Amino acid sequence: MTVFVLGQAGSGKTLVVDLVHVALAARGGAVRVDRDAYKDVHPGYPGYLGEDVRTAGVRVRADTYRWQAEVESRVRAGRYDALAEAALADLREFLSEVAVYRRSGYGVEIVALAVHEALSQLGILERYVRLAQEGRARYVSWGNHDACAALADHWGNGNMNTTSRALGAAVLLSVVTLGVGACSSGTAKPIATATATGPAGTAASATPDSSTGVSMAQKVAAWFNGGGKADISTLGTDFTRLRSDASAENVSAMGGDCAILASATTSAVDYGPIPDPQAQLHWAKTLADYTTGTSLCYDGVAKMNATEAGKGIAHILAGTTQLAALGTRVLAIQAGAR
Secondary structure: OEEEEEOOOOOOHHHHHHHHHHHHHHHOOOEEEOHHHHHOOOOOHHHHHHHOOOOHHHHOHHHHHHHHHHHHHHHHHHOOOEEEEEOOOOHHHHHHHHHHHHHOOOOEEEEEEOOOHHHHHHHHHHHHHHHHOOOOOOOOOHHHHHHHHHHHHHHHOOOOOOOOOOOOOOOOOOOEEEOOOOOOOOOOOOOOOOOOEOHHHOEOOOOEOOOOOOEHHHHHHHHHHHHHHHHHHHHHHHHHHHHHHHHOOOHHHHHHHHHHHHHHHHHHHHHOOOOOHHHHHHHHHHHHHHHHHHHHHHHHHHOOOHHHHHHHHHHHHHHHHHHHHHHHHHHHHHHHHO
16 A cells, blocks of 8 residues: 655644654555655755755756665565655656556555645745754745645645545544645635634734723733643643653653643643633633543553544644644734734
8 A cells, every 4th residue: 555645835734644644554564755855864964955955856866866766666665564754745746656556566545735825834834944943944935835836736635536424533544634624725625724714704803892901912811821822832732742752652641642642631621711712712622622632542542443543643632733823813902912
């Protein structure tokens, strides 16, 4: 079997691939195919980065593409399962890759990440800054991002030639759309709409409430500083731990990670709602998904039930998307107060 994880740059493909890799461990594991990872072992790449971060990837592209082709050829020759990321920069190229695997007798499964354009743009910026601190910044032009987003949107809205079946996140026996929504031009409603507008499409306002004299920005700041910030930080830390253990295929540790995340979620629920209705909508969805997800994840690991654990992971991923949208909303409120 070959599993492709599709999505534009910054959409979270690497995180999902980490989790899918754990699920495939139940089949004996899979070879991870990622041409971006090959850049770091290219002898000329560090020097190219120092000269111009915008062209470094292009200068090693011929080699990394050739190395990927060699890896995939060996995978098919050895009849190994494969797991690959695809940004859909070139739809014909992707369909050609799929055709080669099918001609070799492989079943092909697709995980399509239909992530809102605003979130993937933030993902690109966060990754660039993080990797730049390590001396290996990864540049993605907005033109490349938008082109990939348009194709990911096409796939995420159900325009697939692959047979769709019911959700089965753990064992990946289906074509999955995580967060069905528009990237840049589609019509489907995004699950996490990270916008700079308030309820009913109104801009976030710093105008004081006539009855209290306190603006929405001040109310949200009070919630944030009074305990909300600590809850969000704890959830982020616990999720990162779960992601790390999932990446390391440490299934036994994932059960404990889910229990810890569940405790943090309960604490966050007890703290109380956010005063801003739109922010609270994202927050409530985050906590609901985390509550459901951690319970399924913990029980699934305890019972060695990959399907149940995988469904839990899918809920947790959906909750994390909502958490990112909450952050964008809070920033919009703060900006409106300036």
